[in-house]
Amino acid sequence: MITQTIFYMLIVFVGTGGELFVSRAMKSIGEVTDFRPSAIARAIGRGMSHPSMWTGIFFMAVAFFALLAMLSMSKVSFVFPSTALSYAAGAVGGKLFLGEQVTKQRWIGVAFVCVGVVLVFLGNK
Amino acid sequence: MTAQKGLHLKTSFLILIMISVAPLGDTFLGKGMKQVGSWEGWAPAQLWHFFFRAFTNGTIWIAVGLLLSYFIAYLLVLSWADYSYVQPASSASYILIALLAHFVLHETISPVRWLGVAVICTGVLVVGHTPPKSPEQPPV
Numbered sequence: 001m002i003t004q005t006i007f008y009m010l011i012v013f014v015g016t017g018g019e020l021f022v023s024r025a026m027k028s029i030g031e032v033t034d035f036r037p038s039a040i041a042r043a044i045g046r047g048m049s050h051p052s053m054w055t056g057i058f059f060m061a062v063a064f065f066a067l068l069a070m071l072s073m074s075k076v077s078f079v080f081p082s083t084a085l086s087y088a089a090g091a092v093g094g095k096l097f098l099g100e101q102v103t104k105q106r107w108i109g110v111a112f113v114c115v116g117v118v119l120v121f122l123g124n125k
Numbered sequence: 126m127t128a129q130k131g132l133h134l135k136t137s138f139l140i141l142i143m144i145s146v147a148p149l150g151d152t153f154l155g156k157g158m159k160q161v162g163s164w165e166g167w168a169p170a171q172l173w174h175f176f177f178r179a180f181t182n183g184t185i186w187i188a189v190g191l192l193l194s195y196f197i198a199y200l201l202v203l204s205w206a207d208y209s210y211v212q213p214a215s216s217a218s219y220i221l222i223a224l225l226a227h228f229v230l231h232e233t234i235s236p237v238r239w240l241g242v243a244v245i246c247t248g249v250l251v252v253g254h255t256p257p258k259s260p261e262q263p264p265v
Contacts, residue, residue, distance in 0.1 A: 023208040031205035069164045076155030077226035077234045087213045094209030106255045112248025116241045123238025
């Protein structure tokens with residue numbers, strides 16, 4: 001149970017932290033408007049030159065290993081919905097670290113996601 | 126107004142790719158990890174054997190390929206859309222994960238868990254009706 005809780009925390013909080021860093025790196029290159037493969041590769045290459053991208057990828061890799069471990073112990077139909085709690089962490093992180101304006105409607109949506117996660121946990125009993 | 130529509134259209138297109146590919150990748154990942162076997166412990170030898178078994182499993186690599194495609198779509202959409210919009214909007218994939226888990230992996234899903242997935246998707250729909258980009262963003 002303790003091991004599963006550790007993996008769960010790593011997936012939710014370290015994974016979300018990684019995504020916030022990746023988001024910061026991609027915002028720094030500006031909006032991608034050209035969707036030809038070469039242009040996509042160049043855009044991702046520019047993102048890779050930002051230190052935040054590598055910090056983000058490292059955090060996301062840690063979360064991925066934790067996800068693998070958790071999947072070896074629990075059902076897919078439990079693991080993925082339960083980690084939706086990262087959406088609440090993402091909304092808070094988006095506001096605090098990326099300066100995003102999270103509207104009231106978006107908070108309501110996040111609240112629904114959180115209630116759904118609680119139900120998924122209750123459904124696991 | 127047209128620019129806003131264009132923004133919504135390309136955001137929706139990439140999110141559609143994300144919510145199609147990610148559940149498939151997640152299902153393959155779950156199937157692969159069941160083949161690998163359960164987590165044994167934190168000792169270095171146990172860790173090594175666990176991850177060695179995981180990364181020499183073909184199903185895991187199919188999953189990694191699918192999740193990499195998801196990640197590229199995710200990176201592109203994040204170049205303009207808010208993280209706090211993209212993240213919940215892409216969670217629509219949870220209903221597909223639940224369906225794939227039930228029909229492909231033959232997992233038993235309790236009614237309460239189905240309800241939880243439905244509530245998560247409702248939250249996603251609410252978020253999906255907000256603008257993908259904050260009107261004014263300070264430089265990052």
